[in-house]
Amino acid sequence: MNIVIIGAARSGTNMLRDLLTNLNNIATWPCDEINYIWRYSNRSTEHDEFTISEVNDKNIDYINKQFEWVRKKYNVEHVVEKTCANSLRVEFVDSIVKDPKYVFIFRDPIDVIASADKRWKAELDIKYILDKARFIPFSDVPYYGSKYLLNRVQKLLNKEKRLSYWGPKYKGFEKDASSLNAVEISAKQWKKSVEKSAETLKQIPSSKYIAIEYNNFVKDPEKHLKSILDFLNLNYNESAIQGISENVSSKSIGKGYESLDDRERAIINDIVGDTYRKIKEDFIKV
Template identity: 25%
Template sequence: MTDEQLLTRPIVILGAPRSGTTLLSQLLKFHPQVYLANEPRILWKYGNDSKSDALQPSDARPEVVSHIRGEFASQIRAAGRERLVEKTPSNSLRVGFVDRVLPDAIYIHIMREGTESVLSIRKFWEQHATGVGGTTRRQIMRRVKEIKLRQVPYYAGEFTRRMMSKVVPSNKPRGVWGPRLPGIQEMVRDLDPLEVAAWQWRMCVEHVCRVGRTLPPERYTESRLEEFDEAEFERLLAFCQLESTPEVKEGFASKFQARPAQARSDAAESDEVKLVRELIAPTTTWLASLEPLARHRQ
């Protein structure tokens, strides 16, 4: 198959961190046609490494588009698969850019209740932004392979800051985790991690909803983690024009576990829950005002 054929109707999973994007991508990965590109963060920044993750359509210059598409096609071909599924939460800040790179992509935006998502994001900040302890050797090697020579200066500092945390421990994050918002270094320096997490959730959700809802209905859909079940997964498969194969059914049965909707909120301090709800109120109010997106279960 040609590169163009391998990149026909790629499936792009969008969503703020800790919102269910990993669950959905892992379920789709069971499909025998699918190749999952799991958070190739550095590949997406090729040619725009000095910028935040909020890339604009104009940043998708011909050489950038050619490089990213070529890498994806090579990976799909090497895996012996036929269809790309891509999951990188940072893409939730740059849907227009992604659409220039993958112009016939279809998008699934999976959302989670804001308070739960923000509390979970903050937990990951505490675990993963203060060093490399939570990073496996396999993940490190994947990142190293992803980096091209011209990109090394942009990421050497980030790696050094994380390594320094093993020598000089700190309660403040040394590195940056999750979507790189504009000005995030200053946010990490000046704000509480809970506030940074709230901004990450708000900017991702608002951008995807605003841009995604301008796309034709056959190219964009939304799903709620709290409502996710086998019937909803079947709907998403049909949206992606993927058959519900035995491998997918078995994978769903082994992987999916319904979780309490308010588990994080119930475990958190009440003052933290109150603060998060105040921080995200503008977005939750705006979301509630939106017209429901037409979704028909197949």
């Protein structure tokens, strides 16, 4: 089985992937994300908002071979993948991956954006970059290498000391990133990501996806992890679930309300509107 986690950046996708790969017979790539793989044969497209028009025989074959690489390397039946840019292109992913199951996780935008703001301004992490670079298609290395170096140089020149791009790129991202600050652009990224994900998921059979709200999950990870495994029709050991769930913390809930000031929160609310409430109403059944 191919398990694809769908979520905006800083919404708990890493946490969920790591929990699942702590279980037997599930593995992933030895890096954070594989957006370079997903962009195979579409590298010159400036945004990540791919549609089925970007699907072709080349990327179908290449991407599915990468899933098989994980399966064979770690000798597992199930591969879990999370690349936040996929939140903008679920239809594209669904047209490529064989027999996918989706776990859609979303989170309060105030907490998301406070966390994203830090990532825009983070210092260089060489190990993180090298781990991801291993999975750049060889022919694309010069292209992405030059873009990465330019992004780092531009960070030094930016008045916020932030990168010129980070996270999922929606259509029109380049223009917004040149004029908006990190909080504003992060708010637009979150809104575009969750709206595009929700739009597509509503159009595919409900048997193919499960939706999880981050706050609910971290408050009772054992319960929600079991729900995900039941949805995936995977057997589990009760003590194993209990053991890995103990590592989940709810301390991040509400941090954005503490770290962002009133003006920043007002800006975020103006951009995202009532999207969070609508997503909860549409996907979380009490």
